Amino acid sequence: MIVIIDYGMGNIRSIYNAFTLLEKEVVISDNPKIISDSEAIILPGVGAFSDGMNNLRKKGLVNILNEEVIDKKKPYLGICLGLEFLAERSYEGGTHQGLGWIKGEIIKIESKNSSIKVPHIGWDDTKIVKNDVLFNEIEEPIYYYLHSYYLKLDPRENNILTSICNYGGVEIISSIHKNNIFATQFHPEKSQETGLKLLKNFLETIS
């Protein structure tokens, strides 16, 4: 059984539907016992960074996540906000502390080329920069993005980078993989077969 963390943010149902389609037993929960019993943790989310982190804290989920993912090395997949939370801090509407599992910051998409529109919405070419199990047998990595902020990775963490997306000259980090932690800025649950394949690849890492 895998668990989708319920902290009141975003399109949780879509992720539930995707894993259900892949015939994986999946539960939406904020219950520590269920999270502890799960094989893997999915942290989805769209919305504001500070609201998301506050909700995680209020529900006591930050400690549980640290315990399960960092101490017990349980497989983790973060999607969109679930990637952004991993950073040390975000500058979305002030300065807010993240989980700090990776060295980096979340900053707003801004380009010298003023013609790009923000939010970055839609299907975009994603360049795989490092072979990663998540992209197994994926030939054309075009994924659906929906965000205004992105991860600026500390150069010391460059080895965890697995894919990027160039949006009007801004190099957006599309996915990372560090030990048991996977995360994507794009939405695999909404990227049709290319996305479902990625989720399937994630499930294969835990079976």
Place this chain on the structure above:
Amino acid sequence: MLKNRLIPSVIVNNGNVVQSKQFKHTNVVSNAITAVDFFNSWAVDEIIVLDVSRHTDYRDNFHRIIEGLSKRCFIPLTVGGWIKNLDEIKRFLADGADKICINTQAIINPEFIKESSNMFGSQCIIVSIDVKKNLNDKYEVFIDRGRKNTGLDPLEWAVKVQDYGAGEILLTSIDRDGTKLGYDLELIRMISEKISIPVIAFGGVGKWQDLVDGITIGKADAVSAANIFHYTEHSTFNAKEYMVKAGLNVRMPKFYKLPTPRKPKYNEIF
């Protein structure tokens, strides 16, 4: 490079998919599940589902439709129609919607745009703007599914919508809706060029070239249509193929064989 998007809109009236002509609804075309199944397995990039029912009796039914659709839809699903408060947004997101489209309530209370985009993120909130030309050839914004003239200038309203935190604009020409005359390119270009959030063009597509014009001449980021996709087999596939041949940067058309869940029986949904 970011692709231009093709987005079929599904207009639902009293639980049925209908055609729309200048915001009058006729011709029951199909049920929504069938429509979305087709779109989902063809090469469209997103789906918008709008409830235009005037009877509130059908509201619960519409929620059940969205819940049913979301189980079968693995591209972004936008839901709109008569959404008035944050609780309704929450309920649609719980049904499986990814984005929410608001219109009349945004005009009645513009703070609603701020509240909803603060709570769910700008990327979740699309503001729909319905526009009609008056007798003096001046554009005006209408609400209440085209029944009420607000007298607002669409560009001024679009700028405000953007400043209040909307993530996208769905821009519809009521005059062109269902006429097959093509988009109102002048209107679309006027808004798209002045706005820094994406604009989705809607209303009037009668041939595939209209989709291309919406992007190349209208400068829209995404193009939507409804009636033209009905009754024709592989319609969205053909539309996409046409857009590729015209040199647009779009996802290639492809038939997707998604293992869709068991098709719910009609009476399970309705």
